Amino acid sequence: MTHTVVLVTGATSGIGRATALAFGRDGARLVCSGRNAAAGAALVSQLRELGAEAEFVAADVVHEEQVRQLVEHTVTRFGRLDVAVNSAGTEGTPGSIVDQTVESYAATFDANVLGTFLSMKHELRVMLEQKEGVVINLSSTMGSRGNAQNPMYVASKHAIEGLTKAAALDAARSNVRVNAVAPGPIETGMLDRIAGGAEKVAAVAASIPAGRIGTPEEVADAIVFLASARSRYITGQILAVNGGKTAM
Numbered sequence: 001m002t003h004t005v006v007l008v009t010g011a012t013s014g015i016g017r018a019t020a021l022a023f024g025r026d027g028a029r030l031v032c033s034g035r036n037a038a039a040g041a042a043l044v045s046q047l048r049e050l051g052a053e054a055e056f057v058a059a060d061v062v063h064e065e066q067v068r069q070l071v072e073h074t075v076t077r078f079g080r081l082d083v084a085v086n087s088a089g090t091e092g093t094p095g096s097i098v099d100q101t102v103e104s105y106a107a108t109f110d111a112n113v114l115g116t117f118l119s120m121k122h123e124l125r126v127m128l129e130q131k132e133g134v135v136i137n138l139s140s141t142m143g144s145r146g147n148a149q150n151p152m153y154v155a156s157k158h159a160i161e162g163l164t165k166a167a168a169l170d171a172a173r174s175n176v177r178v179n180a181v182a183p184g185p186i187e188t189g190m191l192d193r194i195a196g197g198a199e200k201v202a203a204v205a206a207s208i209p210a211g212r213i214g215t216p217e218e219v220a221d222a223i224v225f226l227a228s229a230r231s232r233y234i235t236g237q238i239l240a241v242n243g244g245k246t247a248m
Contacts, residue, residue: 004028005078006227007071009061009119010088012039014188015138018216019085022224024052031074033059034088061088061115071122080130083227084123086116087138091190092153105152112156113163120167120178127176134227135171137164137180141242144182157182161238168236177235179226184242186214210243 006023010016012034020032024047032047032054034040040056047054057073059066074081092108093100116137127133142150143157161180168178185204205213222241225231240246 004082004227005031005074005080006083006085007031007033007074007081007123008085008087009033009059009070009115010086010138011056012036012043014087014190015183015186015216015219016085016087017043018220019087019223020047020054021050022217022220023083023227024050024054026224028052028083029078030054031070031077032056033061033070035060061086061119062110064118067115067118068122071119071126075126081123081126081133083134083136084119084127085136085138085223085227086119086123088115088119089138089156090153091193092150092156094149096149097151100152108152108156109159112153113159116160117163120163124167124171124176124178128171128174131175133176135167135176135178136223136226137178139164139180139182139238141182141184141240141245143180143238144246164238165236172235177226177232179231179234179236180238181219181222181226182238182240182242183219184208184214184240184245186216186219188216208243208245209247212243214241214243 006028008016008020011020011032032043037058044054044056057070059070061067090111093104137160139160140157142154143161147154164178164180219241
C-alpha cells in the first residue's frame with residue numbers, strides 16, 4: 001500500500017477515521033475529509049505521527065462543488081487517485097415510516113445517497129482516465145434487510161448498494177473496481193444513537209452469532225483488503241462485516 005493515494009470521506013469519526021488510520025499505517029498518502037475541522041486536524045496529526053503523508057480538507061459531500069474541489073485537490077496534491085472510500089453519512093431519523101417526513105427523507109438521502117453519488121461521480125472521472133483505481137462505499141446490514149424503526153436509513157443503504165453495482169459495471173472494462181462493505185453493529189457513536197442506550201446495545205450484541213459488537217478497525221481491515229491487489233478480481237460486490245448476523 002506504500003505510496004498509494006487514498007481519499008476518505010467521513011474520516012473524522014467512526015469507521016472513516018479507523019479506515020484512514022489503517023491506510024496510514026500501511027504507508028498510503030491520504031486526503032481525509034469531513035465537516036469537523038478540529039477532528040480532522042487531530043486525525044492528520046495522528047497520521048503524521050505514524051509517518052503517513054496526510055492532510056485534511058473540509059467538505060460536505062451533499063454539495064457537488066465541494067466534492068469536485070476535494071477530488072481535484074487530491075489529484076493536484078498527489079498526482080493521482082488510487083483509492084476512494086466513501087464513508088460520509090448519517091443514521092437518519094428513527095421511527096415508524098408513518099412518522100417520517102419529507103424533511104427526514106431528504107436529510108438521510110442527501111447525506112447517504114446523494115453524497116455517495118457525487119463522490120463516485122468525481123472520483124470515477126479521475127480513475128477512468130487513469131485506467132485504474134478502487135472505490136469502496138459504506139453500506140450496512142440494513143442495505144439488504146429491513147428495520148421497522150429506521151426506514152429512511154434502510155432505503156438509503158439499499159440505494160447505495162444499487163449505485164455500487166451499477167458503477168462497477170460501468171467501470172469494469174477500465175480496470176476500475178467498485179465495491180461496498182456492509183457492516184453490522186459496530187462500536188461507534190452512530191450505534192449508540194440508533195440503539196438508544198447501553199441496555200439496548202447489549203441486547204444487540206447478544207443477537208449476533210459472534211456474541212459481540214464489531215469494531216471500526218475490523219471494518220477498516222475489510223476496506224483495506226478490498227483496496228488491495230489481493231482483491232483484484234472482486235468488483236460489484238457487497239462484503240458483509242457483521243459477525244455472522246446475516247447468516248441467520
